[in-house]
Amino acid sequence: MLDNNKISLMTKLAIYEKDEGEDIKLSKYFKMDYLRYQIIKSVVSVTVSYLILLIIIAFYKSEYLIQEAVKLDYKAIGAKVLGIYIILLTIYVFSSIVGYSLKFDSSRKRLFQYRKNLKQLRQYYIDEENELK
Amino acid sequence: MMSLLVLKERLITIYQKIEVYAKPVVRFFISMLVFMVLNNSYGYDLRFNSLPIVLLLAAFCAFLPTPIMIIIAALLSFIHFYFVSKILSILVIAVFLVIYLLFIRFTPKQGYVLILMPICFLLKIPYVIPILLGIIGTPMAIIPVSCGVFLYFFIVIIKQAAQITVSMTVEDTLQLYTFVIDSLKANKEMILTIAVFAIVLLLTYFIRTRKMDHAFDIAIVTGVVVNIFVFLIGDLRLDIQDKILALVVGSIVSGIIVYVVQFFRLTLDYTAVEYVQFQDDDYYYYVKAVPKMKITVPQKNVTKINEKKVSSNRMNVKEAVKNELYDDEFEDKFDEFDDYPDEDKKR
Numbered sequence: 001m002l003d004n005n006k007i008s009l010m011t012k013l014a015i016y017e018k019d020e021g022e023d024i025k026l027s028k029y030f031k032m033d034y035l036r037y038q039i040i041k042s043v044v045s046v047t048v049s050y051l052i053l054l055i056i057i058a059f060y061k062s063e064y065l066i067q068e069a070v071k072l073d074y075k076a077i078g079a080k081v082l083g084i085y086i087i088l089l090t091i092y093v094f095s096s097i098v099g100y101s102l103k104f105d106s107s108r109k110r111l112f113q114y115r116k117n118l119k120q121l122r123q124y125y126i127d128e129e130n131e132l133k
Numbered sequence: 134m135m136s137l138l139v140l141k142e143r144l145i146t147i148y149q150k151i152e153v154y155a156k157p158v159v160r161f162f163i164s165m166l167v168f169m170v171l172n173n174s175y176g177y178d179l180r181f182n183s184l185p186i187v188l189l190l191a192a193f194c195a196f197l198p199t200p201i202m203i204i205i206a207a208l209l210s211f212i213h214f215y216f217v218s219k220i221l222s223i224l225v226i227a228v229f230l231v232i233y234l235l236f237i238r239f240t241p242k243q244g245y246v247l248i249l250m251p252i253c254f255l256l257k258i259p260y261v262i263p264i265l266l267g268i269i270g271t272p273m274a275i276i277p278v279s280c281g282v283f284l285y286f287f288i289v290i291i292k293q294a295a296q297i298t299v300s301m302t303v304e305d306t307l308q309l310y311t312f313v314i315d316s317l318k319a320n321k322e323m324i325l326t327i328a329v330f331a332i333v334l335l336l337t338y339f340i341r342t343r344k345m346d347h348a349f350d351i352a353i354v355t356g357v358v359v360n361i362f363v364f365l366i367g368d369l370r371l372d373i374q375d376k377i378l379a380l381v382v383g384s385i386v387s388g389i390i391v392y393v394v395q396f397f398r399l400t401l402d403y404t405a406v407e408y409v410q411f412q413d414d415d416y417y418y419y420v421k422a423v424p425k426m427k428i429t430v431p432q433k434n435v436t437k438i439n440e441k442k443v444s445s446n447r448m449n450v451k452e453a454v455k456n457e458l459y460d461d462e463f464e465d466k467f468d469e470f471d472d473y474p475d476e477d478k479k480r
Binding site: 019055 | 224227230231234235238239307310311314407409410411413416418420422
């Protein structure tokens with residue numbers, strides 16, 4: 001026999017799983033672990049893109065750099081490059097913390113409803129078993 | 134207005150019926166447009182600048198998610214520029230990488246803006262995107278919009294550089310490279326465009342989130358007007374005079390497009406039919422879930438349509454029953470379950 005109640009419930013669950021699959025992925029993390037993971041990803045991507053930008057700029061200034069190679073104040077240049085990197089990194093780490101915590105919290109809210117539906121489904125199965133007995 | 138609303142309902146009913154086939158077809162045509170525009174504007178490598186290749190790629194993209202299309206478009210651009218000059222192609226790929234890593238990674242769902250932006254520029258209606266995203270999106274959309282503008286101006290400059298290589302007999306790599314960076318640095322129009330688009334997007338977003346009558350309409354009109362005026366001021370300052378007519382016409386056309394999209398969006402958003410499959414111990418289920426239509430247009434003249442709605446709702450119910458899914462009748466029973474003691478609370 002088809003149980004319309006159950007099908008409706010299962011459909012709701014299936015639609016949620018299809019549309020908000022990322023929520024379920026997030027549900028496997030603790031908040032701190034998830035944030036740490038995202039921060040590491042941000043740090044790596046900022047570092048890589050900063051290196052690419054540095055190479056682009058260095059190549060652009062290569063004529064000047066080669067001509068003045070002896071006279072250049074490497075300490076000042078290094079400090080500047082490092083300083084910009086640290087500022088950029090701080091901005092990105094800070095905004096990842098804010099952005100991803102918001103994302104995590106909102107996913108938890110949606111998951112609450114999902115878990116409520118799951119519990120209902122389990123209740124169905126318990127009831128079914130009781131009927132059989 | 135009445136006939137328009139009726140037309141909208143008819144279109145939505147048709148859309149619900151043919152959605153499965155419509156989506157890949159629409160994706161096919163959009164990706165075909167993207168690749169054709171791309172090939173038209175810098176199709177240097179003739180092996181890839183042919184209709185069969187474009188059709189093949191578009192067919193490929195019809196069934197794949199949008200990010201794949203963006204990657205394919207980026208690769209195609211790389212191939213074309215590689216054909217002209219290696220250094221330009223490396224620069225293109227480096228810039229793509231930086232844009233992705235620093236910006237688009239955080240707003241992956243709006244990555245399509247990156248591709249749409251240059252195409253709308255070529256169609257002379259780039260203003261449609263900030264206004265539209267102000268209406269349907271969040272302020273976060275400023276990121277992909279700015280990247281899209283940058284990408285367009287970057288590609289224009291790269292194209293100029295590529296033309297220089299064609300006329301040059303000996304390729305002076307470094308000179309070409311510095312030409313590109315110099316033009317990027319000196320490009321005040323790009324900075325103006327990014328700034329104006331950000332202002333327009335924020336303003337439309339701000340107005341449409343206010344709780345007042347016709348917030349959406351006012352937001353669109355304000356977006357168009359502000360767009361024209363700020364661009365006019367900027368263009369006069371930068372002494373660009375040949376674009377004023379295109380600016381006014383383009384802005385108004387953009388406003389109309391946004392209005393049309395907005396007109397259909399409210400309902401289309403909620404009427405996407407869901408196909409899901411799952412199983413329990415006894416059956417496999419292949420369910421088509423048709424949402425019930427709810428018109429939430431905050432306008433007075435909708436009342437008449439609500440009478441019509443009853444009939445269309447009935448039709449939906451029929452369809453829903455057909456699929457052995459009838460939500461509302463059981464809703465009350467679900468509510469009873471809500472009263473069951475929560476296990477978490479016990480703990």
